[in-house]
Amino acid sequence: MTEATTPPNAFREFEYCGWQQSADQYHASFGSLTSQMIDPLLDAVSTGTGTKLLDIATGPGYVAAEALKRGCHPIGVDFSESMLAKAREIHPQVEFQQGDAESLPFEDAQFDAAVMNFGILHLSQPEKAISEAFRVIRSGAKFAFTIWEKPEHSIGLKIMIHAIETLGDAGVSLPEGPPFFKFSDPERCVETLRSAGFANPSVQKIPLSWELSSGDELFDAFYKGTARTGGLLRVQNSKSLENIRAAVNQAASSYMKNDKLVLPMAALVAAAQK
Numbered sequence: 645m646t647e648a649t650t651p652p653n654a655f656r657e658f659e660y661c662g663w664q665q666s667a668d669q670y671h672a673s674f675g676s677l678t679s680q681m682i683d684p685l686l687d688a689v690s691t692g693t694g695t696k697l698l699d700i701a702t703g704p705g706y707v708a709a710e711a712l713k714r715g716c717h718p719i720g721v722d723f724s725e726s727m728l729a730k731a732r733e734i735h736p737q738v739e740f741q742q743g744d745a746e747s748l749p750f751e752d753a754q755f756d757a758a759v760m761n762f763g764i765l766h767l768s769q770p771e772k773a774i775s776e777a778f779r780v781i782r783s784g785a786k787f788a789f790t791i792w793e794k795p796e797h798s799i800g801l802k803i804m805i806h807a808i809e810t811l812g813d814a815g816v817s818l819p820e821g822p823p824f825f826k827f828s829d830p831e832r833c834v835e836t837l838r839s840a841g842f843a844n845p846s847v848q849k850i851p852l853s854w855e856l857s858s859g860d861e862l863f864d865a866f867y868k869g870t871a872r873t874g875g876l877l878r879v880q881n882s883k884s885l886e887n888i889r890a891a892v893n894q895a896a897s898s899y900m901k902n903d904k905l906v907l908p909m910a911a912l913v914a915a916a917q918k
Contacts, residue, residue, distance in 0.1 A: 671730055
């Protein structure tokens with residue numbers, strides 16, 4: 645797959661508008677899943693008491709809040725006012741600021757560590773954001789980010805992507821961003837971190853489990869709770885949307901256990917040192 649040719653600001657605006665309307669559903673549906681990566685992410689940058697940590701693309705602030713519990717001094721930054729409002733609502737004790745991951749509003753070498761939990765998926769220029777993370781941490785400090793594994797290892801994504809590809813309206817057009825699974829290749833993670841100036845890059849795979857009530861909740865998680873996939877779903881015609889929902893429910897039925905939908909998922913945590 646080739647890199648996106650859409651102007652970066654068009655994809656950024658698409659993502660911004662998506663997150664402005666998705667904060668509540670994201671928190672309700674994805675919070676329990678993405679929060680499973682917080683400990684591996686914070687461990688990867690060796691956080692401890694007194695660590696001044698920057699949580700980039702903080703979303704609802706989960707990582708920053710857990711870092712505070714570890715004795716860190718975290719700041720969460722996000723470009724979406726709605727996400728920041730949700731973060732401040734559920735974590736009033738944490739400091740949050742509005743800012744762009746690709747142009748961070750901080751001085752050089754200001755932090756002891758920086759992290760990004762799944763935010764790299766939603767950036768028009770992810771390499772620029774990685775370089776910004778490099779800039780704002782001190783020498784010897786670490787940066788880490790998380791990314792979903794490829795669909796064959798992340799069943800929730802596999803079910804939704806297959807339904808959209810087979811039943812979605814092929815005529816819809818949206819601003820194109822970098823390939824969704826660009827960094828699901830560990831070698832790409834390592835190369836990109838090295839290109840930004842980082843040393844000693846590593847990538848670790850973490851198995852996860854996503855528990856939902858039903859296939860309908862899985863559909864709504866993406867439809868109402870994401871910017872990128874949700875944006876694609878929200879421009880489908882009513883018939884295509886109905887067919888996609890039905891296909892998601894059918895595929896999800898194989899993963900029902902004791903009246904719960906339990907989906908195997910997996911993610912990568914990539915880390916390196918300045």
